[in-house]
Amino acid sequence: xxxxxxxxxxxFATGKTSLVQKFVYSRFSxxxxxxxxxxxxxxxxxxxxxTVKLLLWDLAGKDEFQDVPAxxxxxxxxxxxxxxxxxxxxLEQLYALHAMAHETxxxxxxxxxxxxxxxxxxxxxxxxxxxxxxxxxxYTLGTSAKTGEGVEDAFxxxxxxxxxx
Amino acid sequence: MPEEGGKGxxxxxxxxxxxxxxxxxxxxxxxxxxLVGQERRRLEELERRLDELSLTPExxxxxxxxxxxxxxxxxxxxxxxxxxxLQDAFSESVRHNPQNIAHAIFPILGPAIRKAIGxxxxxxxNTINRAIEHSLSLRGxxxxxxxxxxxxxxxxxxxxxxxxxxxxxxxxxxxxxxxxLAEVTAEGLTAQDADLISSMMTAIRDFVQDSFDSxxxxxxxxxxxxxxERTVLVEQGPEAHIAAVVSGxxxxxVLEQLQATxxxxxxxxxxxxxxxDGDATPFEQTRPLLQECLQTVVATDRPTGLGLAxxxxxxxxxxxxxxxxxxxxxxxxxxxxxxxxxEDEPGIVLIELExxxxxxxxxxxxxxxxxxxxxxxxxxxxxxTRLEARWKPYVSFEPSxxxxxxxxxxxxxxxxxxxxxxxxxxxxxxxxxEWIAGLVRSSSLPPGVIAVDVSGLTEILPPELAELKDDxxxxxxxxxxxxxxxxxxxxxxxxxxxxxxxxxxxxxxxRNYEAALNIVGRTDTTGSNETNRLLSQQRADGVRSILxxxxxxxxxxxxxxxxxxxxxxSTSAIDQARINRSVSFLVRVTFGTDRGGTQE
Numbered sequence: 120x121x122x123x124x125x126x127x128x129x130x131f132a133t134g135k136t137s138l139v140q141k142f143v144y145s146r147f148s149x150x151x152x153x154x155x156x157x158x159x160x161x162x163x164x165x166x167x168x169x170t171v172k173l174l175l176w177d178l179a180g181k182d183e184f185q186d187v188p189a190x191x192x193x194x195x196x197x198x199x200x201x202x203x204x205x206x207x208x209x210l211e212q213l214y215a216l217h218a219m220a221h222e223t224x225x226x227x228x229x230x231x232x233x234x235x236x237x238x239x240x241x242x243x244x245x246x247x248x249x250x251x252x253x254x255x256x257x258y259t260l261g262t263s264a265k266t267g268e269g270v271e272d273a274f275x276x277x278x279x280x281x282x283x284x
Numbered sequence: 285m286p287e288e289g290g291k292g293x294x295x296x297x298x299x300x301x302x303x304x305x306x307x308x309x310x311x312x313x314x315x316x317x318x319l320v321g322q323e324r325r326r327l328e329e330l331e332r333r334l335d336e337l338s339l340t341p342e343x344x345x346x347x348x349x350x351x352x353x354x355x356x357x358x359x360x361x362x363x364x365x366x367x368x369x370l371q372d373a374f375s376e377s378v379r380h381n382p383q384n385i386a387h388a389i390f391p392i393l394g395p396a397i398r399k400a401i402g403x404x405x406x407x408x409x410n411t412i413n414r415a416i417e418h419s420l421s422l423r424g425x426x427x428x429x430x431x432x433x434x435x436x437x438x439x440x441x442x443x444x445x446x447x448x449x450x451x452x453x454x455x456x457x458x459x460x461x462x463x464x465l466a467e468v469t470a471e472g473l474t475a476q477d478a479d480l481i482s483s484m485m486t487a488i489r490d491f492v493q494d495s496f497d498s499x500x501x502x503x504x505x506x507x508x509x510x511x512x513e514r515t516v517l518v519e520q521g522p523e524a525h526i527a528a529v530v531s532g533x534x535x536x537x538v539l540e541q542l543q544a545t546x547x548x549x550x551x552x553x554x555x556x557x558x559x560x561d562g563d564a565t566p567f568e569q570t571r572p573l574l575q576e577c578l579q580t581v582v583a584t585d586r587p588t589g590l591g592l593a594x595x596x597x598x599x600x601x602x603x604x605x606x607x608x609x610x611x612x613x614x615x616x617x618x619x620x621x622x623x624x625x626x627e628d629e630p631g632i633v634l635i636e637l638e639x640x641x642x643x644x645x646x647x648x649x650x651x652x653x654x655x656x657x658x659x660x661x662x663x664x665x666x667x668x669t670r671l672e673a674r675w676k677p678y679v680s681f682e683p684s685x686x687x688x689x690x691x692x693x694x695x696x697x698x699x700x701x702x703x704x705x706x707x708x709x710x711x712x713x714x715x716x717x718e719w720i721a722g723l724v725r726s727s728s729l730p731p732g733v734i735a736v737d738v739s740g741l742t743e744i745l746p747p748e749l750a751e752l753k754d755d756x757x758x759x760x761x762x763x764x765x766x767x768x769x770x771x772x773x774x775x776x777x778x779x780x781x782x783x784x785x786x787x788x789x790x791x792x793x794x795r796n797y798e799a800a801l802n803i804v805g806r807t808d809t810t811g812s813n814e815t816n817r818l819l820s821q822q823r824a825d826g827v828r829s830i831l832x833x834x835x836x837x838x839x840x841x842x843x844x845x846x847x848x849x850x851x852x853x854s855t856s857a858i859d860q861a862r863i864n865r866s867v868s869f870l871v872r873v874t875f876g877t878d879r880g881g882t883q884e
Contacts, residue, residue: 121562122463122479156491159483171562174463174483190490194461196562281562 120163120170123281125274126192128216129201130209131180134234137264138201139177142274147265154179157191166279173278175199181216189223197281198224199273200231204261205241210248217257228280230258232273237263406533449532452514454542454574455482456549456567457525458560462486465524465560465567468574485518485527521546523557528577538577545573619644622664626657630682643670650675653688679731686732693730694723700741709733712740717875718795745873749797752788753871756781756801761827761867765808768822770830778827781869782834789839792873800840802870803827808861809848821845827867840872 127135136154141147143162158177163170176195181187192198198220203209213231231252233244252259260276262269317324339347355362378385431438455478456465462485467478489506509516517528519542526546530538549570550557556566616639623646627634631654638645650657657675658668683704690702690709700713709730711723720741729736745753759781761774770778785801792799805824807816824843831841852868854860 120564122461122564123562124461124463124483157487159480159487161477161480161483172479174479176483176487188490188494190494191487193490194458194463196461 120172121282122172122174123196123278124174124176124194125197125199125277125281126176126178126195126220127199127201128178128187128192128220129180130203130206130212130216131182133180133201133203133206133209134232134262134264135180135199135201136177138199138232138234138262138270138273139175141264141267141270143175145267147267149265162274164275164278166275166282169282171278171282173274181212187216187219189219192220192223195220195224195227196284197228197230197277199277200229200257202231202233202244204233204235204244205238207243210244214255217255226284228277228284230260230273230277230280232262232269233259234262234264236261236268237265449530449534449538451528451530451534451538451578453478453529454577455485455527455529456570456574457482457486457527458557459486459521459523459525461560461562463560463562463564465564466570466574468571468578470578482527485516486525489518489520489525517542519543519546521550523550523554523560526574526577541577545577548573618664618666622661622666625664626660629655629657629660631655631680631685632657633678633680643672645672647674648676649678651680651682651685652677653685653692654680681732686730690730690733693728694726699744704733707733708735708737710737710740714742714744716746717743718746721875743875746795749788749792749795749873752784752791753873755784756788756871757869759784759869760863761823762862763823763865763867765865766811766819768819768826770826775830778830779834782831782836785831785836785869785871788871788873789836796876798839798874798876800842800872800874801831801836802872803831803841803843803867804850804870805843805845805867806851806864807847808864809851810861813847817845817847817849819845820847823867 127139129135131153132151136152136158137147139158139160143160154177156179160175160177161172162175163172165171176191178187178191179185200213200217201209202213217229236242249259258276260269260273262273264270352362374385428438430436450470453467453469453475455467457463458465462483464479464482467475467482469475469478485506488509492506505520506518508518513531515530515534517530517534517539519526519539524546526542526549528534528538528542553567553570623634623637623644626632631651633649634646635649636645636647657673658671661668661671687702687704690704694702696702696711697715697719700711700715700719703710703712711720715723720738720743723736724738726736744750759777761770761777763769763774785799789799791797803824805820805822805827807820807823809816811819821843822845824845828841828843848864851860851864852866854863
């Protein structure tokens with residue numbers, strides 16, 4: 120069995136905790152809980168015949184007062200970026216976060232979840248944004264922690280990528 | 285400096301050679317002063333300096349630090365020499381200005397006191413916990429005996445034994461990723477979520493390092509933290525950390541053991557540690573090493589007994605077994621007692637008795653006259669559905685059963701009691717002649733009886749006949765003095781007698797009895813005996829002929845004249861005479877035609 124440390128990285132209130140909760144416990148809450156520090160969950164998955172135990176480090180989101188602490192990122196086998204598709208700034212800030220994370224952990228498998236996909240009427244991201252992401256070699260996937268869309272796929276994709284790298 | 289002194293000595297002597305011509309008068313002295321006075325003063329100055337000290341304070345100030353360092357390195361003489369002075373100086377300083385000293389040591393005072401108090405309190409709390417836990421236990425008793433035997437206060441004995449701890453879980457954690465490499469848990473404990481714990485621990489460590497040492501070069505380490513009653517000791521290495529979850533107060537030896545283990549692991553697993561990519565398989569081999577961390581501590585003086593919960597479980601299990609066993613035992617005992625009673629019961633013979641899982645299997649012999657075994661058991665409060673019995677009929681020669689059978693076969697009237705003596709059946713009481721005759725002539729006696737004794741039986745008429753007999757006998761025919769004439773009243777009575785006797789005869793005949801009528805004539809006492817006897821005979825004969833005329837024939841009907849020899853008695857003399865001038869009746873009823881003898 121392989122264990123992998125995965126860090127959930129993103130701006131505050133993008134849905135990192137909700138994605139983890141949906142993935143690990145299949146539950147969703149509309150209430151917003153700000154994560155303090157880090158919360159760790161665990162989920163075992165099967166990818167391509169290998170059992171992978173994911174240790175999901177749900178880091179506190181970056182906001183104007185607080186950066187994502189680099190020390191938590193150390194040793195990550197994969198990075199799970201979360202962008203709030205209804206808040207453009209969460210995507211704009213992602214590039215800075217990515218640069219910081221890359222400096223700390225180097226080239227590790229990375230996915231960008233464009234979250235809150237269920238809020239279609241408030242959706243702000245466009246074709247150009249997706250192109251910009253893929254130009255930087257970032258794999259993206261639309262997700263919704265509320266409906267569960269894309270959640271399982273995103274984590275499984277990242278799990279598979281970590282064992283190949 | 286004796287050598288230097290030796291060198292210095294010759295100098296003044298050499299100088300003294302100059303003023304050797306001492307005997308010369310004062311002019312010479314004056315001359316000498318003029319000639320060499322200046323040199324002489326310089327010499328005296330030199331001489332004085334040599335005598336006083338070889339070092340000036342300035343020189344000493346230059347050399348003292350080196351000298352102290354040199355000497356301290358060589359031995360402890362300097363410290364010993366200085367100690368009294370330093371002590372005096374310290375005392376003096378405290379006496380003069382305690383504030384200074386207080387200010388000086390303040391920074392170390394707090395931590396030192398806190399440390400001391402903390403350790404003492406932790407020890408005391410632990411000790412008290414243990415003491416309470418063990419005060420009533422077997423262990424506590426053992427300690428009390430030890431205290432009493434050795435004369436050491438009990439508290440000290442408790443401290444000696446009760447400073448216990450237990451390394452419950454040891455985790456080997458990859459330093460960079462915080463992933464769990466290997467984990468061992470003490471036997472009998474449920475493993476905590478080791479992988480989550482190791483990740484959280486790493487996160488906490490990162491947090492601690494970030495929070496407390498962001499500025500400084502030296503990284504702060506998370507060495508120990510407490511969670512509830514457990515202490516987590518963390519030993520950090522470059523590639524991996526080792527963490528031990530300890531209950532109780534861990535001594536320093538635990539940390540040393542962890543350090544040594546971590547070093548060994550770093551030494552032997554360098555390659556897997558550096559190349560770790562999430563696959564913890566190679567670190568399975570570290571388990572024996574980690575196990576040692578559990579075992580080493582187990583070997584110290586800590587309670588090796590079971591925890592409270594397993595102990596309660598054991599006690600409960602034992603109690604349940606004991607209760608079940610005693611219930612089963614009591615049930616079995618009740619059954620055995622009941623079956624013993626059954627065995628003692630006449631007419632019941634138990635041949636085979638087998639205990640099944642729930643039911644008893646029984647086979648035996650049962651006399652039909654015996655008491656019903658199932659109802660006997662039911663009366664003793666046993667669940668007869670748990671008994672499976674197979675009985676074979678037999679005849680028991682128990683006296684009580686012989687009697688029971690006799691009673692059933694002979695069906696004696698209530699007035700007859702049967703008893704058994706040996707093999708003879710004794711009947712006592714009163715019974716009708718027909719029943720007695722039946723008993724005597726009985727061709728089939730109950731099994732176990734070969735003779736019947738009826739000597740204790742009195743014959744009585746069947747009530748019907750006795751009543752009819754009374755009916756006849758209540759009549760009396762009165763005569764006038766010296767007369768044999770039967771008046772109309774007498775004749776009417778005789779009609780009644782005849783009717784009553786006829787009824788009696790009919791019933792008697794039906795039941796195989798024979799009735800005979802004796803007619804007894806009497807007289808009063810006046811007159812001679814001979815006359816009276818004749819008179820009485822005539823009276824009886826007269827009645828007899830009348831009765832014969834009333835249809836009573838073909839039966840024994842005897843007329844006797846008894847005169848005065850067998851008088852009827854009365855309380856008054858006049859009445860006595862009157863009632864004896866009479867004829868009265870006696871009915872004889874005998875059973876069966878073939879039976880001789882008379883029965884009154």
